Amino acid sequence: MITTQLDMDTTKSARRAILERYLSNPTDEEWEHVKEAVYRDAQQHGFHGGFPITSVSREDLETQGFDSSHITDEQMAAIADHMQDAYCVDAFWVELEVIAEDMGIPLKDDDECE
Numbered sequence: 001m002i003t004t005q006l007d008m009d010t011t012k013s014a015r016r017a018i019l020e021r022y023l024s025n026p027t028d029e030e031w032e033h034v035k036e037a038v039y040r041d042a043q044q045h046g047f048h049g050g051f052p053i054t055s056v057s058r059e060d061l062e063t064q065g066f067d068s069s070h071i072t073d074e075q076m077a078a079i080a081d082h083m084q085d086a087y088c089v090d091a092f093w094v095e096l097e098v099i100a101e102d103m104g105i106p107l108k109d110d111d112e113c114e
Contacts, residue, residue, distance in 0.1 A: 028057055056080050
């Protein structure tokens, strides 16, 4: 957990360096590096208690038979936005419950939920 101004400044500086590295070379490979660095940073400094789930890449489209050779970064960002919306609206809560149950994670007792 970030506790001091020095910690906050160091964290901001590290995050800025990560972003500047990507912006100087905005490739899919560099994007994967950014996501990994952000994930590590989130693990170290907290990220509202959340954990990254997934991403979408041009390779994912190729795997599904699409020609991604001319897809722009803006199109990829739009696909990611739509995928996020679809996942959160349609599947996230159902899958979360199924996976948690399959892993044997118990539900709270009714009196604990109040």
